[in-house]
Amino acid sequence: MQTNQTESPQDRLRTFETRCRREGLKLTHQRLEIFRELVSTYDHPSANAIYQRVQTRIPTISLDTVYRTLLTFEDCGLVARVPAFDDQGRFDADLSPHQHLACTECKCVEDLHWEGFEDINPPLKTKEWGDIKSKHVVLKGICKACLNLKTFKCDPQGGCQGFRLMNISIRNTMISRIKRGDVS
Numbered sequence: 001m002q003t004n005q006t007e008s009p010q011d012r013l014r015t016f017e018t019r020c021r022r023e024g025l026k027l028t029h030q031r032l033e034i035f036r037e038l039v040s041t042y043d044h045p046s047a048n049a050i051y052q053r054v055q056t057r058i059p060t061i062s063l064d065t066v067y068r069t070l071l072t073f074e075d076c077g078l079v080a081r082v083p084a085f086d087d088q089g090r091f092d093a094d095l096s097p098h099q100h101l102a103c104t105e106c107k108c109v110e111d112l113h114w115e116g117f118e119d120i121n122p123p124l125k126t127k128e129w130g131d132i133k134s135k136h137v138v139l140k141g142i143c144k145a146c147l148n149l150k151t152f153k154c155d156p157q158g159g160c161q162g163f164r165l166m167n168i169s170i171r172n173t174m175i176s177r178i179k180r181g182d183v184s
């Protein structure tokens with residue numbers, strides 16, 4: 001999968017600081033830590049995932065604060081929210097135009113750089129509806145790691161149910177092992 005990783009986390013942090021100043025948003029320690037967490041990853045974390053990671057450095061922070069801060073960032077155009085699943089959304093510090101791939105099994109969200117997508121015009125009918133300002137798609141399916149894991153678990157004894165009922169942390173560990181190529 002081609003990803004836009006030319007902009008380093010340091011670059012993104014500098015852009016963030018400049019834009020905060022422009023938006024008149026005070027650069028508090030909490031805000032900086034939340035954004036730092038978001039720029040250091042390309043996995044489009046949920047507010048809860050960011051909260052879990054930031055909490056190790058700021059134990060007093062609450063999930064509500066993290067969520068509200070992310071919404072403030074979104075309102076100011078500092079981060080994007082990817083409506084991948086029926087939850088509060090996943091957050092993305094990469095504001096360059098790109099689409100997303102979302103796995104309905106492991107809930108991973110990956111960038112999709114779709115050549116020519118920006119040139120696709122919406123159907124004329126949308127002109128009757130109003131003025132289209134942006135377009136974004138989330139393609140949902142089952143990622144290769146999950147497909148492999150399903151095959152891996154499809155033995156006569158365990159059956160596919162074994163995968164679905166598997167403890168989520170064991171499942172995620174297995175998915176990362178498959179992604180690293182340890183299990184095929």
Ligand SMILES: [Zn+2]
Pocket residue numbers: 103104105106107108142143144145146147
């Ligand atoms: Zn998956």
Ligand SMILES: [Zn+2]
Pocket residue numbers: 044092094098099100110111
């Ligand atoms: Zn993205």
